[in-house]
Amino acid sequence: MDQGVGLPEPSALELSRRAWRRSRARRSTLIGLLSTLVFAVVAYLVVTNAPGWPRVQTTFFSPSVAWESLPLILEGLWLNLQVLVLGGFLVLVVGLLVSLTRTLRGAALAPLRILATAYVDLFRGMPLIIVLYLVGFGFPALGLQGMPTSPFVLGTVAIVLVYGAYVAEVFRAGIESVHPSQRAAARSLGLNHRQTMRIVVLPQALRTVTPALLNDFIALQKDVGLISVLGALDAVRQAQILVGQSFNFTPYVVAGLLFVLLAIPSARVADAVSARARRRQQSGSLL
Amino acid sequence: MSEPVLDVRGVVKVFGDNAVLRGVDLAVGEHQVVALIGGSGSGKSTLLRCASLLETVDDGQVLLDGEDVTDPRIDADQVRRRMGVVFQAYNLFPHLSVLDNVTLAPTVVHGRPKAEVRDEAMALLTRIGLAEKAGEYPDRLSGGQQQRVAIVRALAVRPRVLLLDEITSALDPELVGEVLAVVREVAAQGMTIVMATHEMGFARQVADTVAFLDGGVVLESGPPQQVLGDPVEARTRQFLSRVIDAGRL
Numbered sequence: 001m002d003q004g005v006g007l008p009e010p011s012a013l014e015l016s017r018r019a020w021r022r023s024r025a026r027r028s029t030l031i032g033l034l035s036t037l038v039f040a041v042v043a044y045l046v047v048t049n050a051p052g053w054p055r056v057q058t059t060f061f062s063p064s065v066a067w068e069s070l071p072l073i074l075e076g077l078w079l080n081l082q083v084l085v086l087g088g089f090l091v092l093v094v095g096l097l098v099s100l101t102r103t104l105r106g107a108a109l110a111p112l113r114i115l116a117t118a119y120v121d122l123f124r125g126m127p128l129i130i131v132l133y134l135v136g137f138g139f140p141a142l143g144l145q146g147m148p149t150s151p152f153v154l155g156t157v158a159i160v161l162v163y164g165a166y167v168a169e170v171f172r173a174g175i176e177s178v179h180p181s182q183r184a185a186a187r188s189l190g191l192n193h194r195q196t197m198r199i200v201v202l203p204q205a206l207r208t209v210t211p212a213l214l215n216d217f218i219a220l221q222k223d224v225g226l227i228s229v230l231g232a233l234d235a236v237r238q239a240q241i242l243v244g245q246s247f248n249f250t251p252y253v254v255a256g257l258l259f260v261l262l263a264i265p266s267a268r269v270a271d272a273v274s275a276r277a278r279r280r281q282q283s284g285s286l287l
Numbered sequence: 288m289s290e291p292v293l294d295v296r297g298v299v300k301v302f303g304d305n306a307v308l309r310g311v312d313l314a315v316g317e318h319q320v321v322a323l324i325g326g327s328g329s330g331k332s333t334l335l336r337c338a339s340l341l342e343t344v345d346d347g348q349v350l351l352d353g354e355d356v357t358d359p360r361i362d363a364d365q366v367r368r369r370m371g372v373v374f375q376a377y378n379l380f381p382h383l384s385v386l387d388n389v390t391l392a393p394t395v396v397h398g399r400p401k402a403e404v405r406d407e408a409m410a411l412l413t414r415i416g417l418a419e420k421a422g423e424y425p426d427r428l429s430g431g432q433q434q435r436v437a438i439v440r441a442l443a444v445r446p447r448v449l450l451l452d453e454i455t456s457a458l459d460p461e462l463v464g465e466v467l468a469v470v471r472e473v474a475a476q477g478m479t480i481v482m483a484t485h486e487m488g489f490a491r492q493v494a495d496t497v498a499f500l501d502g503g504v505v506l507e508s509g510p511p512q513q514v515l516g517d518p519v520e521a522r523t524r525q526f527l528s529r530v531i532d533a534g535r536l
């Protein structure tokens with residue numbers, strides 16, 4: 001600072017180093033571009049010259065079938081979106097409650113803790129599709145009064161059960177990542193357990209787990225398509241019906257691409273959030 | 288001496304098969320500063336954690352203003368509100384600004400009006416020269432600044448006694464002085480303080496009583512000149528000579 005104003009002039013040595021790094025960067029970009037291009041061309045040629053390509057093209061990539069099937073599939077996708085939003089919200093609630101239950105101390109609360117642990121063990125290990133079948137066909141079979149029978153509701157319940165277990169573990173990892181001294185500091189200020197969690201531990205835990213939560217959200221985005229196995233008229237089910245009618249697989253491709261389009265923004269948000277978290281970790285010395 | 292503010296009577300603390308405290312007695316009178324010294328692992332932190340009810344004692348009593356706070360029927364949160372504690376590190380909440388760190392307990396725990404607490408907190412921060420950092424987050428502060436804020440935060444709840452656990456031992460040497468200066472000032476204002484410390488020079492200057500913890504008991508205690516200058520116990524002499532060799536006296 002006291003060595004005159006501005007930054008020091010780079011020396012000739014530093015300038016040559018920078019020039020070398022620049023030329024290196026240019027060369028690797030070029031190589032990257034070229035190899036991508038070559039790969040794309042080769043893949044294109046191989047696929048389009050395959051003996052079955054003309055048939056595949058008409059049965060999987062028919063523009064007219066795609067256009068005709070789009071409205072119904074979009075209508076179905078609307079149902080998927082509803083399950084996604086409602087389910088996503090409920091997953092957060094369930095996950096948070098279960099993870100908080102698992103952090104409770106004291107012998108009196110042991111039954112609750114055991115219940116939460118059992119829930120997580122059960123639903124984290126069970127394939128979603130099986131939970132869907134069990135909930136979707138088992139619950140209505142009980143014949144209880146007031147038991148919902150709509151595949152929308154039952155599908156959402158199954159998804160929340162499974163994802164709630166995952167997200168509970170994510171939250172718990174976040175809670176445990178907060179340094180124990182933080183809890184001690186909060187308690188020694190007189191905050192009770194609940195205040196300590198709400199004001200001190202959870203805000204820090206949430207920051208840590210946001211990238212992981214976003215990843216789970218992306219997984220959830222495509223798994224909402226599984227409610228079709230219960231007969232819900234979602235995008236996948238609609239595509240299935242259209243395929244049956246037209247003997248053309250293009251509707252599946254359309255539905256698939258729509259799910260991909262849905263996932264891309266979330267993926268970019270997840271990237272940005274985890275990049276920010278990384279930057280924060282690298283810069284600040286979090287005492 | 289009138290009734291002690293903090294009275295530790297025969298406190299025992301066992302971790303597994305390690306009896307860390309084997310009957311500690313320590314009485315701290317109003318406006319007194321007690322320095323806890325002792326080797327690493329002698330149980331200084333454990334004693335302070337027991338006193339602040341962050342650990343349950345396995346025997347004995349801790350009295351705060353004559354009230355037995357080790358009674359399980361007592362509301363521990365209520366008791367902790369009457370003590371201020373500062374640890375070695377990780378004191379401040381990284382997601383809250385300096386000011387919010389200081390005002391949190393007075394507003395949330397004590398339910399005092401925000402504006403009043405804020406003014407008081409700013410006055411305290413001004414006194415330690417950190418008023419302009421009020422809006423900053425802790426990770427933008429040096430370690431010494433963080434510890435000074437931690438002391439202010441502990442004081443903001445107007446505690447009966449301040450418990451300090453080696454609050455300078457995680458700091459670079461050149462930052463120790465500024466933190467100790469704050470402790471000195473707080474002591475001069477009449478705060479009752481118990482501090483575990485390795486800073487023998489500081490203990491000598493500021494403490495009214497030095498208590499040497501060894502083998503799970505307070506082996507020797509008295510005025511600093513006596514305990515640090517002319518200890519009765521051989522163990523105390525041994526400990527002090529080790530400290531002198533390490534260049535900390």
Ligand SMILES: Nc1ncnc2c1ncn2[C@@H]1O[C@H](COP(=O)(O)OP(=O)(O)OP(=O)(O)O)[C@@H](O)[C@H]1O
Pocket residue numbers: 302303305307325326327328329330331332333334453
């Ligand atoms: N939660 C715990 N579980 C098991 N053992 C513990 C626990 N806390 C402390 N101890 C043990 O108790 C003993 C005393 O630890 P303590 O932290 O009180 O020592 P200290 O005097 O503060 O030492 P230092 O000067 O290094 O801070 C040590 O042997 C330690 O291993």
Ligand SMILES: [Mg+2]
Pocket residue numbers: 331332333452453483
């Ligand atoms: Mg210690």
